[in-house]
Amino acid sequence: MKIKTPTCLLLAASTAVLAGVASADPFTQADLERWKAEYMASVEKGEKLFHGGLKSKNTVSCDQCHPNATNIHPETYPKFQQQLGKVAVLGEMINWCIMNPLESDPLALDAADMVDLQSYIHWERRGVPLAPGKH
């Protein structure tokens, strides 16, 4: 399999060097803190969406069936979702819940709300080993 480096990436990299922006040097403590803060901000938004913040046409919210985001098993995705008849990613199951128990409109898989929901779901499951494909 041949992998092409996208031209735009190369352009962006050379522009960065020209502008004097740090490239792939060792990251700093400030970087670590920023990464953590950005992620935790997303977790926090996700936690609110999960507990009634998501626009739900029938008022039902995710936490009603999944306290602390349990019984979601994010570590098992992608997996064969028998009811969908295919291997699915977690976002597809989140949308299934939004459309059925919540009787509401699905999110784009890359929507900010969808990302935040997954940040929260994964955070509550931290420390659990990956188990891809497990039912």
Add this chain to the structure above:
Amino acid sequence: MSKSINRREFLKRGSALLAAGSLPLSLVEVAFGKNDPENFTFAYLSDSHITHIKGKEFVRNWDRGLIRAIAETNLLDPRPDFVFYGGDIAQLGKPEEIDHGLEILSGLRGDVHYVMGEHDYYLDLGDYWRKQLGPDHYSFDHKGVHFVVLNSILTYDDWVNKWGGPMERMQQMARLDNPQGSPFMVGEAQRQWLKQDLEKVDKNTPVVVLSHSPLQKIYKGWNFWTDDAEQVQALLKPFRKVSVLYGHVHQIQYNQIGNISFNSAMATAWPWPYPSSYKQAASYLPKLTVEMNRADPFFERDATGWQFINMHTGNVDVHYLLPDNQNRVVAFDRKAGHPADTKFQPVADRIPPQTHY
């Protein structure tokens, strides 16, 4: 108007169930020993969480769960002596929700005894519920068994009074995994009442206590918990046979602590995960419990259900009626001295869906 629609739906559902033969009617008859007048059964429904959306709209899924449980209960033959409703008729304690729930429940054949749930209580501290249903703690005798109903979902006054208004308080309590929640309790006044109530009861009389929260400590984070559980248990200790039946947990649980058997009810609305599936905190599910099957969310009634209970041993045998799944029976095992699943108790007999993670 909506009442007549509900009636029609009961009848339609009922005849469909009869045609499918999906009720274990033979089990009901076995539960009645013909020569023992003390034998009787009662049905036990709980946790319907009727949810008002706006105007005359309610969440369809939760309505359907209660309607189905009632339709099935009405098919029991012989008839149960009465029905217990284990609490949480409503989701946010609104009069609209309690009224809509009671309208559906009015389709039940026979007398119903009600237990207060936290979702019925924390909007107006139980005023509307009590106006419609009467006292939230009481006792009665039936065919040699002493029944006691407690309101076990009270909590500390500081917590009750700290919120901006009734709906904020209700919403805070309605969130199961709320880090700002507060533990349930029976409280001093009711414990005093219970003590006096039990003084006149012979120690050989079987006692059945109904509460919404477990009168044992399983997981505080979700209020699978009653803060003064030990004090209530101490009052029940002198009796030979005591059974505690509780709702709130939306799952099969059972346990034995000394002379007291514990059995939980399934919700008619939706199932809850076992607390052990939350990996960031420790919990204490009774070791005895063989867990319910993991829910298939694509069947909206899976892992919901209702119960009927027979008292032919003076202890309770709980028959779990589980639509879209296999029924379960947790009966008091006289030899072992605790409740046991009649099919799945031996570890070797358990099936993969009973493994939660």
